[in-house]
Amino acid sequence: MADWYEAHEHDVLVIGAGGAGMRAAIAAADAGVSVGLICKSLLGKAHTVMAEGGIAAALANVDPQDSWEVHFADTMRGGQIINDYRMVEIFAKEVPERVYELEQWGGLFDRTPDGRILQRPFGAHTYRRLCHVGDRTGLELIRTLQDKAIHTGVEVHMEVTLTRLLKDGDRIAGAFGYRREDGRFLLFRAKAVILATGGWGKAYKVTSNSWECTGDGCAMAYEAGAELMDMEMVQFHPTGMVWPPGVRGILVTEAVRGEGGVLRNAEGERFMERYDPKKMELSSRDVVARSIHKEVEAGRGTPHGGAYLDISHRGAEFIKKKLPSMYEQFLKLADIDITKSPMEVAPTIHYVMGGVRVEAGTGATTVPGLYAAGEVAAGLHGANRLGGNSLGDLLVFGKRAGEHASRYVRGLAAAPRTDDRQADEERRLLARPFEGDGGENPYQLHEDMQAIMGEDCGIARTGAKLSAGLEKIRALAARADRLHVSGSRLFNPAWHQCRDVQFMLELCEAILRSAIERQESRGAHWRLDFPDQSPEWGRKNMIVSRQDGQMRVTTRPVPPMPPELARLLETKA
């Protein structure tokens, strides 16, 4: 064994310790295999913690008419029918069990007066469906899973960044990377790997995402030969903070609108009447985000280029109880008391619907032994995710990926072997920014990338801009070969940034190429030059894969729904 890395061995290696990763780790450990859990940060800090509004599950505690069928139909419609219906069906049926299971593990939700889990309304959900606790549901979920995982025999590796999946022939054999604290290289041998690495909102400047959301898992999967799907579908959350500059993009939960918040333009008009008079503020996220954008473009924006979101009519006591962290966030960071004044909000990059293509029931990718769950996986949300559908996604598909990865491990005739040459290749790539002086600063490159994506691949897209963006991103990728950092590998943020930037550039290229191809407007993908939906494109998912070192974009037919499910969509919400 080589001495230039530290080796670890697990049956199943879960990369990412947000909701999906932790749920997968628990499921795999329950299945009796040995499990390693990789956190890029400290345990319990993953981006799931920022989920505020709740978990959509058809418990029918508040609206007895609710059912999995209605949740299915809402989710398919929200995704503009390019979702994988099989995932949506599994999801809508299983979320309620996953919510009650959290409660069995000590999680606590707001209650109805008669002692059941309370549910709140949310955008494009027909009934009151979101199980929640104030506006910190993500924290509750992550803490509950964290406390469950550490008592289930999962071995946790904190502050570890993995940058390469190792393969034995076609199969997964492990992963390689480094520990942030001391820069030591780490090699994990594993029979199966579950990616639960979340999204890549950090490719954009105005985003609700944290530094971790750089798409490592998706890019590693792509480099390992897995197919990506629907990469053009990047969600703008309608309401991010806009002022002061340092907080631009930070999330303002949809629960503000769920609890009665009203959107107005600078002229005081409740402009959603123009765009979706039926659902108003609780229309789907793509619609609300576009509406705010159009108001600003028409010159009816607020002083900092957004819209006003007002909840003050609900009264101070109610707001402090149901939206405590929003109250605190605006008071401390923006000098606004939301119990008295409206907030200024504008769209912010929040979520990616696209990602690694997976098999609906198992989370298996196109690489044997590689699984994906949560935001990094594509298919459930189609062209637009509904608020509240992410936390359920993490739980349902995290559990399934954990179970199926364990089953795969059990069925293996022989353990795969790692190849030190693959690890050594990655080590060289990682070490390169310390050698020579290419002169490129990783922070500068990141900023340039964000500027390009914001400008050329934002909320309103055109073929010309997308093509220009693609050229610029490819030029940046060439510069990324000359990244340079100083200092040592001991907790060196500039060094950490280098590989993150390379991963994001790869994903930006995939987003742009897919966006160029899809010549229609659907969900989050709004093309000014193709403003309408096209029935032909509605039957296709976009596929990105690597062939002979080149990125290739193709399409696959959207799986057709069986008649009994298609019928559920016929009754118009």
Add this chain to the structure above:
Amino acid sequence: MAEQTFQIYRGDRTGGELETFQVPLTEGMVVLDAIHYIQAHLDGTLACRWNCKAAKCGSCSAEVNGRPRLMCKSRVDEFNGQPITVRPMKTFPLIKDLVTDVSWNYRVNKEIPPFTPPPGDRGPWKMYPEDVERLFEFRKCIECFLCQDVCHVLREHDGTDRYYGPRFMVRIAALEMHPKDTVSRAGLLHGRGGIGFCNITKCCEDVCPEHIHITDNAIIPLKERVADEHFDPWRALLRMFGGRREPRGT
């Protein structure tokens, strides 16, 4: 453009010192913005932890002008142009610059018996708002460990071997007061948890960014519980002759 002076601790386990940086001021800037500016423009090797930048994850804990705080929530304009000093949390061993080794906290958490509902009680449960809402305060904890940093038992007396610290008193309170939990952690609190070492100076409450009433609502009720179970002679007799399990609830 107006500038702000920052003095930031630079160093590792072998030692270190304050280094001065000039950072351009922007409207509404917080200390974490300044750290990011330094990393991007002045010194990319400056180490700090952060995640959400919205006071929800509890990663960017540090001591700003001597006070333990979240850097993402510390407005620069509070300091009226005076130099701002940023040091790592003192209670934990330094890794580099503003990053400390907080792994002890994770080891402590693992020692606490997890939530244990009655066997076979599979729910869905009925729990009334009044029974769970008092726990929300404890569940708000974002594990920034500022309370651990300021706790004099841990900070001044290096007491990590005898007291779990305020964070884990809050954690245990949330478990002990959960209407469906069946395990008593009073013995643990009395023993390894070291609740007796807390003498209620309330420094932890003072620095909590979530405004949790750590001493009043968590530690004092837990101390009462420990006193009931371990020091009440009547209960001791009851236990001796009755062999009955202690009633739950506070």
